[in-house]
Amino acid sequence: QVQLQESGPGLVKPSQTLSLTCTVSGGSVSSGGYYWSWIRQHPGKGLEWIGYIYYSGSTYYNPSLKSRITISVDTSKNQFSLNLSSVTAADTAVYYCARGGPTGYDYHYWGQGTLVTVSS
Amino acid sequence: SYEVTQPPSVSVSPGQTASITCSGHKLGDKYACWYQQKPGQSPVLVIYQDTKRPSGIPERFSGSNSGNTATLTISGTQAMDEADYYCQAWDSSTAGVFGGGTKLTVL
Numbered sequence: 151q152v153q154l155q156e157s158g159p160g161l162v163k164p165s166q167t168l169s170l171t172c173t174v175s176g177g178s179v180s181s182g183g184y185y186w187s188w189i190r191q192h193p194g195k196g197l198e199w200i201g202y203i204y205y206s207g208s209t210y211y212n213p214s215l216k217s218r219i220t221i222s223v224d225t226s227k228n229q230f231s232l233n234l235s236s237v238t239a240a241d242t243a244v245y246y247c248a249r250g251g252p253t254g255y256d257y258h259y260w261g262q263g264t265l266v267t268v269s270s
Numbered sequence: 271s272y273e274v275t276q277p278p279s280v281s282v283s284p285g286q287t288a289s290i291t292c293s294g295h296k297l298g299d300k301y302a303c304w305y306q307q308k309p310g311q312s313p314v315l316v317i318y319q320d321t322k323r324p325s326g327i328p329e330r331f332s333g334s335n336s337g338n339t340a341t342l343t344i345s346g347t348q349a350m351d352e353a354d355y356y357c358q359a360w361d362s363s364t365a366g367v368f369g370g371g372t373k374l375t376v377l
Contacts, residue, residue: 187366197305197313197356199366210365213271246312255360256303256318263312 152177154247154261162241162268168234172247172261179223179230181205183252186230188221190243191263198243202250203230237268274340274359276369282376288347290372292340292357300361302340304333307354307371316355317342344374352376 158170172186179186187202201211203221211219220233234241244265248257274294282288292302302320305313315324317333320340330345340359344351357369 185365189366196371197358197368199368202365212366253319254301255365256301256315256358257305257313258315258318258324260312260314 152249152259154249154259156245156247156261156264158264158266160265160267162237162266163270164238164268165236168232168237168241168266168268170232170245170247170264170266171229172231174228174230174249177249178225179205179228180225185250185255186221186223187248187250187257188232189246189248189257189260191246192240192243200232200234200245239268242266242268272359272364272367274357274367274369276355276357276372278370279373279375282344282347282374284349284376285346288344288351288374288376290342290344290355290357290374292342292359292369293338294359294367295338297338297340297359298336300335300359300364302333302335303358303360304331304340304342305356305358306351307356313356347374347376349376 153175155173162168185202188200218235223230244263246263247261249259304317307313316331320335332343354371356371359367
């Protein structure tokens with residue numbers, strides 16, 4: 151059974167970079183056909199797709215966030231990470247990591263989510 | 271950019287059938303999937319690739335997708351089905367488009 155667990159600071163100052171890591175167990179980030187993804191949910195709002203890194207290392211980002219996002223993978227630690235730069239209060243949200251594929255971009259496995267608050 | 275639209279809320283009586291729609295331009299040409307989210311919990315995939323149910327999802331959950339509309343149908347709705355439901359549309363060029371969510375109330 152694949153499990154994902156987000157980790158990172160719960161509080162980030164405005165203009166700084168939000169950095170989160172997703173640790174994967176029960177599966178490998180190097181396994182073929184999977185999309186290791188980040189999705190967020192603003193308080194009381196709907197889901198917003200952030201982007202993914204494919205098992206091959208290619209990435210695809212939400213166009214509205216693309217200029218501020220980097221998603222990377224560390225195969226030695228079986229982790230993937232999200233960096234979101236120049237954050238504002240509008241980036242306050244619960245951030246989820248999730249695994250998509252192999253049949254498509256549907257997300258069968260999700261982490262428990264971590265709340266990140268942007269505030270000085 | 272591609273968008274899909276859901277009704278904000280749907281109400282259903284216990285034991286009845288609930289239908290939640292997701293609308294988008296030529297949505298039937300894409301794949302639709304559905305997530306259930308209860309308060310304080312992560313989303314759970316209940317339908318993928320339009321009509322498929324993941325292991326462990328009750329048979330009362332079903333899906334369809336044609337034309338401009340995808341529909342999640344819950345037959346014999348139970349109190350435990352009260353939750354927010356999100357549709358997601360995707361194809362080879364659209365990775366992650368979520369609807370705004372529908373709050374299902376069972377009363």
